[in-house]
Amino acid sequence: MASAATFSLVTQVLCLSLCFLSLGCSAFTAEDYSDALDKSILFFEGQRSGKLPSNQRLNWRGNSGLSDGSSYHVDLVGGYYDAGDNVKFGLPMAFTTTLLAWSVIEFGSSMPNQIDNAKAAIRWSTDYLLKAATTTPGTLYVQVADPNMDHHCWERPEDMDTPRTVYKVSTQNPGSDVAAETAASLAAASIVFKDSDPSYSGKLLHTAMKVFDFADKYRGSYSDSLGSVDELLWGASWIHRASENSSYLSYIKSNGHTLGADDDDYSFSWDDKRAGTKVLLSKSFLETNTEEFQIYKAHSDNYICSLIPGSSSFQAQYTPGKYQHNKIELPKQTHFAGGLLYKASESNLQYVTSTTLLLLIYAKYLSSNSLAVTCGSLAITGETLIAQAKKQVDYILGDNPAKMSYMVGFGKKYPQHVHHRGSSVPSVHDHPNPIPCNDGFQYFHSGSPNPNVLVGAIVGGPDNKDNFADDRNNYQQSEPATYINAPFVGALAFFSSNTNPK
Numbered sequence: 296m297a298s299a300a301t302f303s304l305v306t307q308v309l310c311l312s313l314c315f316l317s318l319g320c321s322a323f324t325a326e327d328y329s330d331a332l333d334k335s336i337l338f339f340e341g342q343r344s345g346k347l348p349s350n351q352r353l354n355w356r357g358n359s360g361l362s363d364g365s366s367y368h369v370d371l372v373g374g375y376y377d378a379g380d381n382v383k384f385g386l387p388m389a390f391t392t393t394l395l396a397w398s399v400i401e402f403g404s405s406m407p408n409q410i411d412n413a414k415a416a417i418r419w420s421t422d423y424l425l426k427a428a429t430t431t432p433g434t435l436y437v438q439v440a441d442p443n444m445d446h447h448c449w450e451r452p453e454d455m456d457t458p459r460t461v462y463k464v465s466t467q468n469p470g471s472d473v474a475a476e477t478a479a480s481l482a483a484a485s486i487v488f489k490d491s492d493p494s495y496s497g498k499l500l501h502t503a504m505k506v507f508d509f510a511d512k513y514r515g516s517y518s519d520s521l522g523s524v525d526e527l528l529w530g531a532s533w534i535h536r537a538s539e540n541s542s543y544l545s546y547i548k549s550n551g552h553t554l555g556a557d558d559d560d561y562s563f564s565w566d567d568k569r570a571g572t573k574v575l576l577s578k579s580f581l582e583t584n585t586e587e588f589q590i591y592k593a594h595s596d597n598y599i600c601s602l603i604p605g606s607s608s609f610q611a612q613y614t615p616g617k618y619q620h621n622k623i624e625l626p627k628q629t630h631f632a633g634g635l636l637y638k639a640s641e642s643n644l645q646y647v648t649s650t651t652l653l654l655l656i657y658a659k660y661l662s663s664n665s666l667a668v669t670c671g672s673l674a675i676t677g678e679t680l681i682a683q684a685k686k687q688v689d690y691i692l693g694d695n696p697a698k699m700s701y702m703v704g705f706g707k708k709y710p711q712h713v714h715h716r717g718s719s720v721p722s723v724h725d726h727p728n729p730i731p732c733n734d735g736f737q738y739f740h741s742g743s744p745n746p747n748v749l750v751g752a753i754v755g756g757p758d759n760k761d762n763f764a765d766d767r768n769n770y771q772q773s774e775p776a777t778y779i780n781a782p783f784v785g786a787l788a789f790f791s792s793n794t795n796p797k
Contacts, residue, residue, distance in 0.1 A: 322694035325794045331692055331705050332409055332787035338703075338751030338780050339416040341717065344383060344452065345373035345423075355722035355747040359452035360459070363439050367461045369430045371439050374423030378776040379715035381452045382445050385427065385437035386473040386517065389480040390565040391777040392420040393533070394652065396483035398785025401656050403487075405792035406784075413784060414487060421484045421499060424477055428506050431463075435506060437473045437517060438462035449735035451720040456732070466509075470517030474510030475530035476568075478503045482533040500537055507534055528554035529568035532575050547576070548587045556590055561601045561610065562638060563649045565778045570598050574653050574660075581664045595657060599680065600670035602636070602650065607671030612637045614761045617696045635690045637759045641771040644701060644756035645779045647687050652782035654684040655789050681793070688786050691753065696761045703775070704750035711744035712767040714774035718749040719767060739767060753779045 323331075340353040344360040363383070364371030377387040395417050403410055427436040441460040448457055464470030481503035488496040507530050528551060535543035560569035577595040580588035600608045616634020638646035658677035661667060668675040693700035693708070700706035703713060713719065720730055720738045725746070730738075745767075752775035757763040764772055 322689045323692060323790075323794070325791055327692070328688075328787050328791035328794065329408070331702060332406060332784065332791050333412075334702060334704055334751035335753070335780050335784050335787055336409055336412045336416055336751065338749065338753075338775070339375065339419065339777065341749045341752065342375045342377070342777055343373075343419060344376055344381075353750065355724060356717060357453040357723040359455065360439070363459050364436070364461055366459070369436065369461070370426055371423070371430075371436055371461060373419065373426070374439075375420055375777050376452060377778065379713070379718075379770065379774045380442070380445050381450065381455045381457070381716060382440040382442050383423075383438060385424075385435075386476055387565045387776070387778050388420055389424060389473065389476040390568075391781045392417060392424065392480035393476065393483045394649070394778070394781035395420075395784060396480065396487050397656070398652065398782060398788065399487050400483065401659060402785045402788040406788040409788075414491070417484050417487055418495075421481060424481060425498070425502055428477060428481070428502050433509070434463050434465045435470070435474050435477060435509065436461060436463045437470060448732035449716055449720070449739045450732055451717045451723070451730065451735070453717075453723045454729045454731070464515075464517055466513050469510075469513035469515030471510045471514050471524075472526045472566075473517045474506055475526035476565075478507035478510060478530040479526070479533040479568075481506065482530070482537040485537050500534070503530075503534055503537070507531065524554045525568045525572065528556065529572045529575075532572055536575070536578075551587075551590075556594075559594055559597050559601075561598060562646060563653060564645055570595075571649070571653060573598060574657050577657070578660050581660050581666065596668045596670075599654070599657060599668050599675060602654070602683065603670060603673070603675055603679070606673055606675070609670075612759065614757065614759055615696075616690075616761065617694070634695065634761060635757065636687060640758065642755040642774065642776060642779065643758075644691065644753055645776060647691065647756070648753065648779055648781075648783040648786065651684045651687045651786045654680045654687075655786055658684070684786060685790060688783075688790060691756070691783070695757070697757065697763055699757075699763060701754055701756050701763075703752040703754070704748055710754050710763075710765050710773055712742075712765050712773060713745050713749055713752060713754060714767050714770040715745070715749055715752070718745040718747045718752075720746075722747050741767075749775065751780065753783060755779075 337352060340351060341356060346358050361372055374383050375388050377384050399413050406413060439459055439461055441458050444457045464474060481499045485496045485499035511527060531543050531546050555569045558569055563570040573591045573594040576588050576591035579585050580592045600606045602611045603609055614634035614637050636647045636650055637643055658680035662677035691701050693706045698708060700709040703709050720735050754775050755772045767773060
């Protein structure tokens with residue numbers, strides 16, 4: 296028995312080694328990635344606010360927020376609820392839109408069957424952001440609903456009766472962070488619609504420029520806890536890419552050093568754009584050798600090196616992963632050490648999906664120019680970045696110690712008690728009568744699975760030891776968010792066409 300067990304373990308390690316050496320194995324097929332891509336976009340329909348269209352596919356949802364803005368004499372109907380509550384936050388919504396657009400820009404050709412749904416997801420947001428940006432001169436509407444009041448209730452959005460307070464930034468009360476991110480989202484989306492709807496694309500880009508000028512001229516942060524300079528460089532970079540207007544190139548050259556160009560930062564999220572900006576701008580250096588952009592390539596390399604185990608500047612944290620859990624010794628290939636990238640105890644998968652998108656985009660830029668990243672004595676190729684990204688994608692989809700898919704509705708085992716009001720309370724179709732504020736908590740505390748499956752939602756994810764509590768009360772791990780899904784759309788599109796990349 297002992298010799299048989301030893302032989303089995305040796306065989307397992309040998310198979311893993313051969314698999315890693317060739318990058319030719321996959322826990323999932325192209326069809327799996329395509330299915331996950333479909334679901335990741337479908338999720339956004341579950342987050343819609345406003346009057347739902349006739350082609351709404353998640354049909355347990357109903358109309359909601361139809362009077363948003365009316366008490367302030369403005370039309371703020373539409374947009375997205377960003378997570379499991381019923382608040383419309385402008386900064387995360389705009390960031391979600393930027394990353395959805397970036398996913399389509401870089402990998403849209405890999406999602407031919409889903410490109411229309413992806414564009415619809417983007418447009419649902421940009422239609423709202425256009426209203427928020429153009430309704431009142433010198434004003435950008437940035438939030439609808441009082442989060443404190445909203446969080447005191449557990450109501451489906453169709454029933455909500457909490458105050459729909461409207462928040463705005465203006466020349467007197469500036470918010471460069473949210474305004475510049477809004478500009479970035481509109482500019483990025485203008486690229487998406489440039490061929491299919493030139494008129495709409497032009498409107499998006501024109502509005503992006505006006506909102507950026509507002510953000511730059513009236514400096515200040517909407518939230519005291521968040522800086523604003525990283526969004527200004529991010530916004531300018533997207534308008535430069537969308538417009539090819541030399542004035543934005545000049546702006547980046549003149550202001551980059553004061554807007555974060557010299558900073559190494561190892562996180563990319565809705566409140567920190569620095570790593571994403573470096574990768575975005577590195578494209579100009581790689582393709583045109585614009586000397587002023589060399590610094591962005593250098594900092595992008597530093598960011599990549601920080602993620603790669605075995606690199607001299609490696610500093611990322613990873614969970615133990617399935618191989619350490621199973622006590623299997625791995626071959627010495629840096630990109631297979633560890634499990635899931637781990638940045639924070641709350642909503643960690645937002646950092647995983649955003650990082651994964653950057654890895655794949657940078658791999659694309661490097662490969663297009665036959666270049667690699669030098670990390671000390673290591674030469675990191677685009678192939679290595681793709682392998683690292685694939686490991687993160689596969690982990691989220693179920694190739695992990697818990698054998699749990701962290702995407703709702705994908706695979707055989709996925710979270711059933713998602714921290715999400717609309718998903719956890721019976722739908723208006725099954726329970727037409729209103730369910731008031733406090734009455735909804737019986738469903739919050741229920742041990743039963745959510746009655747409405749929020750297909751495609753990616754939850755916050757496991758802890759730093761690969762443990763996950765499928766508990767509605769544990770919002771840190773069980774709450775989904777639009778900004779978790781948005782970058783994952785691009786990653787899934789890539790792997791749906793490149794299951795076993797070489």
